[in-house]
Structures are given as C-alpha cells and as structure tokens.
Amino acid sequence: MKKYVIVESTAAASIRWFMIDQNSFEECERSHLDDRFLISYSGTAPEFLDNISAKSQEYTKEEVIPFLVDPDWSVFTSIGESDDWENEITRKNTFYEGII
C-alpha cells in the first residue's frame, strides 16, 4: 500500500528522488503557496525521511486527501459556503482519488 508524507518545501533539497514515486519537486503535488509538497512510496519509509523534520506524519491515501482538498492547500475558485464550494470539494476529492 502506498504511503504519503507532506514535506515543507524548504526540505526539497533533502529528498532522494530515486527512493520515492516522484522524480522531482516539479512533479509533486504542491500547496498553492508552494510551501509544501506531497511525496509517496510503497513499503517502509525511505531512510532519508528520518533526517527531515519539516514533514508530516505518514498517511494513507484516504487520510491524505482531506489535506489536499482544503483551502490551505488547494486553489479554490468558488465563494465560501456556497453550493459551488461543495461542488468544488467533490470535484477535488474525485480528482485526487484518481491521481495520487
């Protein structure tokens, strides 16, 4: 099963890309302010993560999607508390279900 970790962008230089699913910072899902990015891997956590403190805990796919479907991470085009907002949440959930 894939595992996911959110890393602060300041730690990007410490990522050993050949040990994870992504090949570069540019390829990663990133927060809209570019201050955090998402990495994934299968099996046990790669050792280099032990040396990075600016990171989240390890998540499953179901656990990490709410962080990506959140105005602190994702760009929203709807006005808050409107029906459109709920639709946008739904679309984002569907999208991330399919892509990460």
Added chain:
Amino acid sequence: MGVVNGKQHFGSFYNGDFEDGSRDGWAVGTSAIFSGDSNDDIEGSNYSLRTSSRWSSASWNNLTSVSGDSYIPVDPSKTYTLSYRVKGYRTSSTGRQPQHYLGFTCWDSSKRFIDLRNCGGVGNTTLSRALNPGDAYAYISSSSGWPTGSDTTGTAYYFRNVMLYPPTHPEFSAAHRYTRIGYNENSLYYRAAEATGSGSEYRLRLCNSSNNDINFSYSAYPCPAGTPVHRGVAGGTYNYTFSRKTYTVGNDWSTQLATFSGESRNSGQPFRYDTAYLRAMILHNYAHPNDGGSYPYSETLWDRMLFIENESGTKYEFNLSGQ
C-alpha cells in the same frame, strides 16, 4: 485612448512582453516561449508565451510572475489598469478549448499572501468581554453572520475562524479590514455559539481546526472588551478579475482589461484589504472539467502583460502595425 506602438517594455510586470525570448518572471506551470509558426497568427515575429492547461493537480498550478522581483508595489488608493493579451492556440486531444481564470494575487507589506479569511466583512462585531490568555470562551456582541448553536461543527472549520484586531497591535488594529490573528497567527476556531441571555451577546467555545477544545493563548497584545472581531471564512483563493474565460482556437487575439482602485474583501477586484504588493495570476487548472491526463492539453498564447498605474483611467491599446 492611449496608444503604445510596437513591443516595448511598458508597465510594471517584469518581462511582460517576452521580448527577450525568455519566460523570466512567468516561469511557473507548464509553459514555454513560443516564437510562432506558419499558422498561428502570432503578433509579429517576436515571442509570446505558450501554456498548457487542464483540470489539474498542483504541479500544474497557477502560473504567476513568481521571480523574486515579481512583487509589484501598489497603493490601493490609486487607480491601476491590468491587461492580458490572450489567444487560444490548440484544443486538447478531446477537443476542449483553452480556459483559464485570470487576475492577480494580493500580498501584504511583508509579502505574506492575503487570504479571504484574513479579510473583515463577514460577522463583523466586537468582543463584549475581554479575552485573556487561558480563557475557554470568547464573548461577542452580535451573532449576525456567525453560525450558532451548541454544535457548529457542521460548518467546515475553515469557515469558523475567530479573527481578532487587538487595539494596540501595530499592524492589525484597524477594525474589520485585515488581520492575521486567528488565522496564520495563533489559529483560533469555535465549535459552539450560544446566547448568554444578555442582550445580543453570544459565547463562543474556542477550539482548534480539529474541533478539540483549546484555551486562548495569544498574549502579544491585549484583547479588551470592544476589540473588533470578524468570522474568518475561506473562499476564492485568488482575485479572479476576469473570471473564467474560454479562448476559442481560431479566434483572434483578445485583450482582457480591467481598471480598478480601492480595497475590499473579494475574489475579483479591487485589491484585498492592506494589499501592498501584487503579482500576476493565470490559473490554468480548475477551469476545465476533470479530464486531466488527456495529452496534448489545450494550449494558449499570452503576450503584452500589462499592469500600470492609470489615474486618468486611460484605456491603452497596443498598435500592432509595422512589426
């Protein structure tokens, strides 16, 4: 009407016309300098920027002028014109036309992003009692604009920030304009709002974003009775000045142009409260239905990106002849 002849450096955007053949200042997202082909109807023989778009993930996120020098100082009391010149170049493999949200992003004097939650305008009221470190409850003078009840957690947490304007705070004391106290700094939410029976006063049970009870811990500046408060409500992330646009392939270049001044809580125009810097914003994800992954994606050409102080409200047009 003002006329600008030829491709020349004009306005505040760095490399706004891509004249030097680079995308410096506009390098985020999936984009490349485009020098034209035999069939593109490009403006003259010089360069423009070509972008790809889809309903998409963050790695295809907004294209902004993000280089270190791309923060453009603004004075919201003055009038500015924002203008982008756009042309649909190619549909996606599924035939979808290029679409984008266009506008700008707002940053404060310390170059911090101004989120809607930081802006007053929803649930504007005051503390009816002093709020001190260690307090479990905040008391507000009116519940107008606030979800109420013994359990308000049915409303998403990002619509329930308790935003404070400490009267002696050097930055955030101006009532119901812009504050980061309650979101970004000392994050504060509430999970219940119940009438105390004293006039229109309501009592807010303070919590964190996970709806766990917390006590107030902010001590940098006092929050006495009368301190202005608003409810922090998330919304449209950026300022979508030109809303969502479709650029039908085969049509001529179009000019998206807006002239505005002033400040408010908004996701369109004018500036958000306390904006000190602006950056360009082309959001080339989310404008499409979720058909991400179909390559080639739709493509758009950009040129003559203009942001200029324009007190007279002059409408500028580029004279394209003779290039």
